[in-house]
Amino acid sequence: MSDQLALLKKRGLLVDNESAALDYLARIGYYRLSGYWYPLREIDKQASLLHKRPIRSDCFVPGSHFEKVVKLYVFDKKLRLMALDALERIEMALRVDVAHLLGERDPQAHQNPDCLHGNFAKKVRANGASKGKTDHQVWLEKYENMLHRARREPFIAHHKEKYNGQVPVWVAIEVWDFGLLSRLFDGMKHPDKNLIAKKYGLAEGKTLAQWLRSLNFIRNVSAHHSRLWNINVLELSPCPQGWPTMKNTRPFMYFVIMAHLLAVICPNSTWAQRLVDLLRVGVTSSSQLLTLEDFGAIKGWEQWLLQNQK
Template sequence: MEKAYTIDQQIAQLKSNGMMFDDEEKAKEILLDVGYYRLGFYSFPYEIKFPCLEHRDHKLKLGTTFKSVYDLYEFDTRLRRLLLNALDRIEVNIRTKFIYNISLRYIDDPCWFVNRKYVTSNFVNAFEEQVYAAMRKNPIIQHHHANHPGIYAPAWKTIEFMTIGNIITLYDSLKETDAKDLVANAYGCSRGVFYNYMETIRVLRNKCAHGGCIYRMDFPRGIKRLPADISADCRHNIKGGIDVVRYILGCISQTRKTELENEIHNLVCSIQTDEAKKVVAQTSKLEY
């Protein structure tokens, strides 16, 4: 059974794996801040057996420094923060366009999202238990029900508090293709591509929000190449995900898109060690 290491044992273990240190005291400070296990996610690309992670022995390539591993961690952390800011802006915009377009299309029914005429029965059947039950605890929704009759709050209140996953499911559950087109066309997409891009955004957003390691994250389903102009070799990696974010941001505001591109460019340029720069270029495909 594995046992916890003291900070000195952690340093010793890293040394035995081939890691080099410029300042061991600083390294101890970082390990006590970030954590030995978490920092290990950023040593993967420096391991001799990478990218094969089966039967790992954690042995590092000759010349691997603690600084280069921490450099990669810092890059990943700062990239995650940049993307969270952009993803928040995108989520708000998608939510707004969805509420606006579909609520006006079904203007006679403020609760169109549970109307079987417009939405599939599977979504309606699961809505109360899987979506609205938790929402009923929201003070704003409680205030609505205290002042207005009806089982549910109208779409512009209810959908405002749905998760991005709920919204994607609701979009997919719309019966009328013309209704789906109203939202998808606002972003220059067909229905299938828009759904694919929303799923990409959902996966990326959840990974970022939970502090996940994103520099080498994978999108198993693959990202649609157009209209976001995704390179063939980036349909499954973080570069492809970022290109979707850039594309959707551009549909919202060219200024915001340019700001993100400049921020990522500056971030890549700020990487201090050549080893980390090489990892980012090879693994993340980011070379802004």
Template sequence: MYSKPVTTIAQQIRQLKERGLLISDDEAAAHYLSNISYYRRVGYWWPMQADKITHIFKPNSKFDDVIALYNFDRELRILLFDVIERIEISLRTKMSYHLSHEHGFWWFQKTELFLDTRQLIVTLASLEEELQRSKDIFIKDHKKKHSDDLRFPPSIKTLEIATFGNLSRMYGNLKPGVAAKDAIASELKTVNHTYLHSWLQSIAQIRNTCAHHSRLWNKSLAIKPSLLPKPPAPWIENVPPANEHNKLYIHVCCMKYLLDAVSPGHHLKEKLAALFEKYPSVDLAALGFDQKWRQEPLWT
């Protein structure tokens, strides 16, 4: 049975000091502790603890380093969320364009195009909820002008309110024989739909982490991308072993690869490098990055 008592900010600071965390400014610490919840911070100081049972910190563990790590992670999420936005908009556009030309505006309601009808029904139910909540003028205007049409708005409108997760699920659920599925993958230089769907699933989990302001640093990512054996565009030569594909690095490489296709001239490398330089105390190995990541063909 859970028996821990409620503690004040002052008690939290005293407890952290007793456990060996160096706090140089109690007033500043109190400010952070009153604005960043306890269990949001735990993930950042957990690696600093020598004993996970008694929560005793390793020698020279500093509260300032915890806050720096928290701020680094926040800025990293903002940076990657911007990358994911560009990939998401491109995917949405390509799905609507190619599939509408091949199967009409209401392709997403044609069960014969999909592998799993149950999954499609769940996805359509989620889309319906998004449509009901939508405040977008083009959705409201469509409903007003076409109130007698009980179908979803055409894909050029419906997909605009679809979440990245729903886009990924719809794409993955399309039958392999749907030509547009491989056409989209080809334009994104992932050769075929098998690899692209894997990458989209990987990116969707990162997007959800960013959207919910959760920790990315030192996070073990459950969904790992399937890697292309011979990518047609520049890739990395020193691919991490499979047991490290749960770290962020390989996922960011996939995102950068897609970004090169959808947004040439971006500055992801420079922005990442600047972020790493801004926070030199952050252990990049926890993200899977090594010291030579910038020399890889993908990043040059």
């Protein structure tokens, strides 16, 4: 750790408290922190001209402090926890929505291809590792793995023993993760998806399905403790009609989506206000590193996070 800290100092990073800096390097790790000091590295002008894009050198911008890097890391950790807080509530609510609707069709609707869309349940994949299988069959394999891992849970063991292993959808939802939920929702019949989407003020279930895929990406980033505040979102949703133009490659739009869904699920929640407060403090304490533009925020961002609050 001392060699790593010496290298950072040699490259121009100022360290006010060496003991604390060594502690952070030991607990968090050099390479994880490197994503947070990246914005402090100088632009290599010659390399940038050659490659026709900004290229960072190893040297830091004069006046860069290790403590600023730590503050940005702590802010990002709080941002990830805010995302996980919202996504847990969204996941629980959507599980119930799906179980209630499909359960009316058939207690085993999640396993019954006739209760799902044909493209999901009957169309066979033509290539790839799952060639010859339907998307539903692939989904069922992942579901069975999760069911097996949860086999000692009392509610699963009870159904295994008393009902010949048949687990109704309203019980099965308890072993799903966000990814499994989003994939099954996407595979539901259009009228069923539309019915659930209407509850959240959306005209089409297709939009909600896209949102869930994107939110699952945000969840995975947050759950694996990866950098979130300026990440390039890879599972994209289009910016909804009627909303101002937002970068769908940056996290802000997906935090607005979370706020939109939470306004229905938990109308009295203070989540959006707490997020606004966190962003204000984060920008103030990490002004050299953090910009709301990097996060994807737009003009009037506070209004868009708080508009659904009562």
